[in-house]
Amino acid sequence: MSKKQFYIYKGFERFWHWMQAILIFFLAFTGFEIHGTYSFFGFRDAVRYHNVAAYMFIGLIVFAIFWHLTTGEYKQYIPTLVNIKAQLNYYIFGIFRNAPHPTKKTVLSKLNPLQKLTYFGLKILVIPLSLTSGLLYIFYRYPSRHGIKAINIETLEVIAIVHTVAAVLLVAFIITHLYLITTGETLTSNLKAMLTGYEELEDMHHTEQKEKK
Numbered sequence: 715m716s717k718k719q720f721y722i723y724k725g726f727e728r729f730w731h732w733m734q735a736i737l738i739f740f741l742a743f744t745g746f747e748i749h750g751t752y753s754f755f756g757f758r759d760a761v762r763y764h765n766v767a768a769y770m771f772i773g774l775i776v777f778a779i780f781w782h783l784t785t786g787e788y789k790q791y792i793p794t795l796v797n798i799k800a801q802l803n804y805y806i807f808g809i810f811r812n813a814p815h816p817t818k819k820t821v822l823s824k825l826n827p828l829q830k831l832t833y834f835g836l837k838i839l840v841i842p843l844s845l846t847s848g849l850l851y852i853f854y855r856y857p858s859r860h861g862i863k864a865i866n867i868e869t870l871e872v873i874a875i876v877h878t879v880a881a882v883l884l885v886a887f888i889i890t891h892l893y894l895i896t897t898g899e900t901l902t903s904n905l906k907a908m909l910t911g912y913e914e915l916e917d918m919h920h921t922e923q924k925e926k927k
């Protein structure tokens with residue numbers, strides 16, 4: 715089957731992806747300083763920067779939800795069990811034996827089944843956990859410093875544990891994601907696609923696939 719360049723990641727999608735990458739990286743970096751893992755900005759500044767990045771992240775999430783709903787792109791993330799075993803087998807065995815990718819990327823289905831499941835989990839579980847525990851952290855800690863109990867929680871412990879667990883899961887995701895970026899058709903094809911929007915795909919005669927002029 716012949717290959718052609720197709721436009722798979724739109725402008726907003728790429729902006730959202732890279733902003734999200736920068737913000738999550740920065741939130742993790744300042745967050746683990748707050749946690750006490752190392753010292754870089756100093757605790758006070760780390761908290762200040764973490765809060766600013768957190769509000770930017772929330773703003774980005776609001777725009778991303780709007781974009782996904784209005785364009786219908788949210789459908790790309792609906793998880794499926796079809797081919798999940800084949801995809802797992804590929805990452806564990808096939809990839810080391812030069813086997814072909816078990817699922818084909820198209821404009822209407824650009825995520826493989828494992829990506830759908832992972833991103834869906836991030837969107838409905840890990841990121842909401844991180845965000846809600848982060849907001850609870852803010853509204854518990856800061857107002858109560860001035861004697862106002864904004865929310866009626868006895869201790870920060872559970873909030874801190876949930877927030878830290880979500881942070882560790884996000885960092886684990888980023889590490890895996892960085893490796894998986896390199897496992898496209900070529901070492902850099904996935905990265906190039908997220909930078910330019912275009913990727914070389916098999917021409918499946920899909921009229922909906924927008925070709926590069």
Ligand code: HEM
Pocket residue numbers: 738741742744745746748749750761764765768769771772844845847848849851852855874875877878880881882884885
């Ligand atoms: C909108 C999202 C977020 C909000 C509102 C938020 C807010 C906060 C707040 C208020 C603190 C406590 C600061 C203090 O002790 O004074 C904190 C701590 C922390 N944050 Fe976030 N954060 C968010 C997202 C993230 C993300 C995405 C990560 C990592 C990937 C992260 C990692 C951490 C870590 C590791 C700590 C230290 C937790 C501890 O030791 O108890 N945060 N965050």
